[in-house]
Amino acid sequence: MLYDPFTLYPVLDCEPMGDFPKEVLYDACKRIGYPVFLRTDLASAKHGGPSAFKVESPDRLMQCVFETFEDNCLKDIAGATHAFMVRQYVAIQHTFTAFRGLPIGREWRFFADQANVLCHHFYWPEEALTNAQTQGLDWRVQLHELASPLVTNDLAALSDMALRAVGAIGAGAWSVDFALDVDGKWWLIDMATAGRSWHPDCSAK
Structure with a gap:
């Protein structure tokens, strides 16, 4: 799902997000089936633990989006991202x-x-x-x-x-x-x- 990172920067200051295409992301997660693994096109937030990358249900999706975006900001790459991506969650042995x-x-x-x-x-x-x-x-x-x-x-x-x-x-x-x-x-x-x-x-x- 393509997006503009500037639509999420306001969230870091506890302000309303911009025109983020969340319905497209909800639809992608529904088609794949929960839980899903969430990341941007440049990086996941795996070091933040499952709360940042494992989307268990629709009501957890946007919180995972915010945590992943914040993680990408801390890595100084958020401004270069162009997409959020979801895939089937793999339960690692x-x-x-x-x-x-x-x-x-x-x-x-x-x-x-x-x-x-x-x-x-x-x-x-x-x-x-x-x-x-x-x-x-x-x-x-x-x-x-x-x-x-x-x-x-x-x-x-x-x-x-x-x-x-x-x-x-x-x-x-x-x-x-x-x-x-x-x-x-x-x-x-x-x-x-x-x-x-x-x-x-x-x-x-």
């Missing part, structure tokens, strides 16, 4: 949470160009979670288990999916993020240009 309730699970980032998968990495480095309000016993031990190498079949399947996703775009190198859900199914949950994506030190960086 996890053993602990961080960042106000964000599930930390089996997530992997692949880097690929139009011809090859360049590398892949577990999404969550320990240093990113050290001061992240983690909830769960022995979260470092659990994180180590989550970061165990992908089995051969999963690696092959995710590599193929990463190449197909990047190929569908048709140009450039991209990061492609996958997460494992509670039913053991992998989902492509995010993509970004490789140059704008966190990348640990490796030979392909």
Whole structure:
């Protein structure tokens, strides 16, 4: 759903919002079915916890919009956003949470160009979670288990999916993020240009 960020800036000062096309967003959520995952075209507010990105029902939608927009403002990118986006909510298989309730699970980032998968990495480095309000016993031990190498079949399947996703775009190198859900199914949950994506030190960086 396209929108003008200036319609939401007044909300930050507790003033009425402008001509925000909320009915279009309500319709999109209804068609997908609640709960949905909400983000802008540039970023989600995942570090704000589920209250910012998980829309459980219509009466929670606008509050999630405001929290996501505020998060984008704090990242200094809100003025560059052009759309809000919703997708099916993926219940991630996890053993602990961080960042106000964000599930930390089996997530992997692949880097690929139009011809090859360049590398892949577990999404969550320990240093990113050290001061992240983690909830769960022995979260470092659990994180180590989550970061165990992908089995051969999963690696092959995710590599193929990463190449197909990047190929569908048709140009450039991209990061492609996958997460494992509670039913053991992998989902492509995010993509970004490789140059704008966190990348640990490796030979392909």
